[in-house]
Ligand SMILES: Cc1ncc(COP(=O)(O)O)c(C=O)c1O
């Protein structure tokens with residue numbers, strides 16, 4: 485008998501399991517999703533709560549509030565981007581600015597929920613396979629929880645991300661290989677040593693954190709769903725979770741019908757296996773063996789949730805598009821110079837794909853559009869400097885410097 489308010493359910497065969505340290509179905513190896521016994525909720529339930537994503541506690545998979553490991557993440561600004569909107573011909577464009585989370589990416593959402601669940605399950609260590617951002621998000625939450633943290637990441641990611649994760653005290657394992665190599669090793673070590681690897685053996689709970697994006701956006705829009713949602717995609721976990729979040733709000737009657745929303749997946753050229761499959765009208769994602777893109781945080785050649793993203797795009801009449809390195813870097817500058825938001829290349833991918841989708845005529849001028857900016861530009865300055873001119877050093881002389889001000 486299931487006594488907790490959540491259970492786990494196989495996404496494929498629907499078999500149910502008691503909540504615990506498990507993530508795949510014993511019968512069909514399908515991924516397990518968290519299923520809830522939701523209490524009655526109203527808009528007022530949330531109105532005076534703390535400004536973090538833990539305000540949605542009833543919709544998250546932690547049984548006891550005492551197990552929450554929080555560092556103040558979530559409730560990030562939903563910026564009405566009128567300057568950028570004007571340039572693109574959109575009257576109702578919003579940027580969900582998750583670059584201002586405590587570890588400067590959206591990964592504080594899934595990592596925080598997974599580390600909290602690891603604490604609740606009594607695990608003695610956590611970890612992650614990371615393209616860079618999850619490393620710091622997991623390490624910071626682990627530090628707060630007093631748990632050791634093992635990070636498995638490709639060796640060629642941005643230095644700022646490595647410095648950040650090391651500073652939080654992570655045991656940082658720089659793998660000489662791709663993200664998929666790091667992921668495979670993390671899975672084996674996690675399972676054999678009982679380590680809660682947040683995005684692998686804790687994945688059912690991990691993705692629940694990303695769902696809070698939809699709760700916040702809906703609440704910030706006065707409990708409405710956007711017409712179009714543009715999401716940067718690596719493994720596909722976030723896009724899938726955003727859909728689940730909106731659907732759950734409909735289940736608990738906080739949103740009306742969400743079936744008319746559109747989801748748009750954004751990937752970088754050089755690692756766009758989901759976009760490739762979408763454009764070929766295929767249901768299977770063919771892995772990219774050696775990803776090569778400036779958007780290192782999206783360099784996941786074999787996306788775990790790729791097949792499910794394709795299903796979501798079909799379900800929500802969506803689309804998928806890619807951008808090359810130059811387009812990504814140009815989009816970073818466009819966002820910075822119109823809205824004052826400085827993003828890393830993953831955010832450049834979503835802005836650039838937004839631009840292309842408008843040009844393709846798929847978004848109308850008056851549609852309500854939310855574009856996700858998921859990581860901070862300070863994490864990838866070496867890439868961004870490639871499109872900027874390094875300032876010349878000028879002698880501290882008023883005459884010489886006055887000339888530079890003209
Ligand atoms: C900044 C940023 N945006 C987007 C993503 C993609 O998220 P997902 O792997 O859930 O598709 C990542 C993944 O690492 C990321 O770091």
Ligand SMILES: [Zn+2]
Pocket residue numbers: 494495496497498499509510511512513514
């Ligand atoms: Zn199953």
